[in-house]
Amino acid sequence: MSGTPAKAIAVLAALQLTALIATASLAAQEADVTSLFPKAPDGHVTDVAGVLDPSSSTRIEDLAERLRAATGAEIAVVTLPTIGDRSEAEVALAIGRAWGVGAEAEVGDPRRNAGIVMLLVPRQEGREGSGYLRIEVGQGLEGIVTDANAGQVRDLIVSSLQGENYGPALLAGGEALVTLIARGRGVSDSALVNARPLPVSSPRGGSPMRGLGPVLLFLVFLLLSGA
Template sequence: MFFLRPQLWLLSACMLFSSLALAEIDFPKLSGRVVDEANMLSTATERSLSEKLAGHERATSNQLVVVTVNDLQGNSIEDYGYQLGREWGIGQKDQNNGALLIVAKQEREVRIEVGYGLEGQLTDAISSQIIFQIITPAFRQGQFDTGISQGVDAMIKVLGGESLPAQGNAKQTGKAPPALGGLLMLFVVLMMLGGGGRGGRGLLGGLLLGSMLGGSHRGGFGGGGGFGGGGFGGGGGGFGGGGASGGW
């Protein structure tokens, strides 16, 4: 037990630090299919997008949400998108068929965050193509309505089984979420340290692995909000860090 005490202390401290770091992110409220916190869209475009996304959900059950934020609060857009997807729980719980189009105004970054169930269609490469060939060229011209609208159109087109034009030199920037990568590294370190004490490896590995698995699927418990009389809210879909990011 002598060897377990410092290791368990380290594990507890790291898990507490991780929880506190995530708690600092002040996510916008899921108020609809378009959450324009940064006021980057015109009223007409916001209404048009909301109707289009609602129609797509009625036809397919896929939940797509557009969100603009003023800033990422010191986080990478990959980590922010991953955590936001889990917080809102976009997509149906039994299908994980949600996706987010996220625009960070201050950082001038865009991300398409894809739920588990749509990763086979809206792949990292295709998400990158949509960002670099459709969205960011319009953004560089200050045409945010156009970039977001055409980006959503492309996402719906792909999810409907259609192909986009040849990719060309679009970059692929899908990344594993930093929070999950850090937990994996911590798991390896503690497994090595746990070997010094009898039974330490199994106990520490089990504790950390359980925490990782519970956290990676936490999206299934999020997204319970609605708004007005429309009752829109996430269906409990899960996210694993799939998608792509880019800047303008």
């Protein structure tokens, strides 16, 4: 029994060492991710990759600032030349956390974490599959910008990327996000709510009468059987 306290101390020390190693590893990983992007900017557009035209950047900046003033929600549009071996989701999430996008509000305030990071990594020398696009939605906006909405915005951006015109493409996505948030928050500013409404489609992608075909056939069968 005399060895029991010593064994317990050894186990406890091993657990503490494991925890320290895990913490150090996590800190190193986070530091590695944050090295991919600059410190928090003053504005809403951070074009590190240098692919946005001034007109698109100014329009996005103006709309994002107008939205922030009206709702407290924030949109950060970021372009990076590379994200190394990290996933676009990981980097976009790290940007949102490091910059505090949409986080300046008390607990319980609907504006808390009401932020979106729209991250674009342009194609490398025009090679297919070498670019990335991510729309990271904060918890404060998940009920307004759903996964389906984010998918629509992504499709809109991709369809606008003809000729690698990144500025107009991100502007289209930014306008769509501004409209979704403004309408979801009940804003009356027409410049926001009408910036770029997304098309309303049937949940199944077709006519609402589409599912009535089998029902009508069954009714016809019953009538004929009764005859």
